[in-house]
Amino acid sequence: MKETADASVIYEESTRWDGLISFPGKGRRLGVAPIKEGDMADDHATRSAAEEAPGSREAISFDRIHFTHYTCKASQTMEFRIGNRHPYISMVFAIKNHNVYYSGNQLKSFGEIGHNQHNLLFIPPSQTYIKWIGEPDAELFVVNLALDYFNRFYAEDHPLFNRLKECLEHNEPTCISPRSLPLTPRMSSLLYAIAHCEHTGYYRKMFMKSKVIELLMLQLEQYEQGYSLPVVDEPDQANVEKMHQAREIILSNIAKPCSLIDLAQQVGTNECYLKKNFKKVYGDTVYGYLQQERMERSKEILLKGDKKIAEVAKMMGYKRASHFTQAFKKYFGYLPNSIRMFFLTLFGEPEIICVADMLCYTA
Numbered sequence: 001m002k003e004t005a006d007a008s009v010i011y012e013e014s015t016r017w018d019g020l021i022s023f024p025g026k027g028r029r030l031g032v033a034p035i036k037e038g039d040m041a042d043d044h045a046t047r048s049a050a051e052e053a054p055g056s057r058e059a060i061s062f063d064r065i066h067f068t069h070y071t072c073k074a075s076q077t078m079e080f081r082i083g084n085r086h087p088y089i090s091m092v093f094a095i096k097n098h099n100v101y102y103s104g105n106q107l108k109s110f111g112e113i114g115h116n117q118h119n120l121l122f123i124p125p126s127q128t129y130i131k132w133i134g135e136p137d138a139e140l141f142v143v144n145l146a147l148d149y150f151n152r153f154y155a156e157d158h159p160l161f162n163r164l165k166e167c168l169e170h171n172e173p174t175c176i177s178p179r180s181l182p183l184t185p186r187m188s189s190l191l192y193a194i195a196h197c198e199h200t201g202y203y204r205k206m207f208m209k210s211k212v213i214e215l216l217m218l219q220l221e222q223y224e225q226g227y228s229l230p231v232v233d234e235p236d237q238a239n240v241e242k243m244h245q246a247r248e249i250i251l252s253n254i255a256k257p258c259s260l261i262d263l264a265q266q267v268g269t270n271e272c273y274l275k276k277n278f279k280k281v282y283g284d285t286v287y288g289y290l291q292q293e294r295m296e297r298s299k300e301i302l303l304k305g306d307k308k309i310a311e312v313a314k315m316m317g318y319k320r321a322s323h324f325t326q327a328f329k330k331y332f333g334y335l336p337n338s339i340r341m342f343f344l345t346l347f348g349e350p351e352i353i354c355v356a357d358m359l360c361y362t363a
Helices: 044-050 147-151 159-170 186-194 201-227 237-252 258-267 272-284 285-305 310-317 320-331 336-344 350-361
Strands: 009-013 057-060 067-071 076-084 088-103 109-111 117-122 127-146
Touching: 044 127, 057 201, 067 186, 067 201, 067 237, 076 237, 088 147, 088 201, 117 159, 117 201, 117 285, 127 147, 127 201, 159 201, 186 201, 186 285, 237 258, 237 285, 258 272, 272 285, 285 320, 285 336, 310 320, 310 336, 320 336
Parallel strands: none
Antiparallel strands: 009 076, 057 067, 067 127, 076 127, 088 109, 088 117, 088 127
16 A cells, blocks of 8 residues: 555654654544644655565555554564654554553553454554564554544543543543453454455545444444443463464364364363353354354455355355355345445445345345
8 A cells, every 4th residue: 555645653663763654633522732734744764764674564544544554474572662743543453463552751551452452542642652562474453543533433422432531631642442352353354455455546545434434333332332341350361372273273264163172172271261261352252253254254255256155155164055145144234145236335326326225125
């Protein structure tokens, strides 16, 4: 993805620059001072040096949204400094890496986002430090939102509102959710859809903006659902690692999943501990997580248009296409044979939209 030059946030690695572009912010609802458009940092010096940084980074900015995808093939520990002029909200999604965030004033840790977790961060105009501890093939997705843009999408009675208001009053960096939440297959699917978007121009912006809004909706919804639940004991690190192994086995055998007993034995635990700790780490049962992954993968394949429904059903482990069709309709709300027409409604002509609506409502 091509970088634009409207930079106001810069990540600095310990020994080299790694430029991260962002947007000029303008806060409204929560009393953030307005900012002049065009008040940007100069990222010219950071760009050439960023190419020397380990791993790779792809970034794009548009309409007060900044999306970045970091990847690193080898295990690596890195430290970054964020120096930003204006406050913003950061949607952070970690895959195979662990991030610890420190306040610049006292180098005090204010949050952690672990393996396959996500969180919302408030980043004020100050120095903030990040320690990245990455496994092989680690990935990090970051979506930065201007405060006024973020304000459009949550209500004042949402549990996050008072916490964010408190952050702004104290001007302190904060993980808005008290604990990082599990990354779901649906979130992962949206993140990769943004990273590999093939649309261009106006349609690219429309597509990416819709996915970012959906991601934010999933984050806010997941946070609100867990807000009133009692706090549960977190599994120890050894059990967390076993659950990560279990997830990898599930994803690599999606067409022929093993039984819970076999899965538990493969990761060195028993069925009871597997069921208990998998849900703590990933927010869903083993079967529920498998179903989400099947459906999200199915949608991606069907959108490409080169596989028949029966073929996709077999790839996902269904003996009968009719069973796959029922599961798909239950998960997404429309039949798999109408998926391409359904998504044309995002970009299509009114006539196409009418046909798509008919397909969906008569399914």
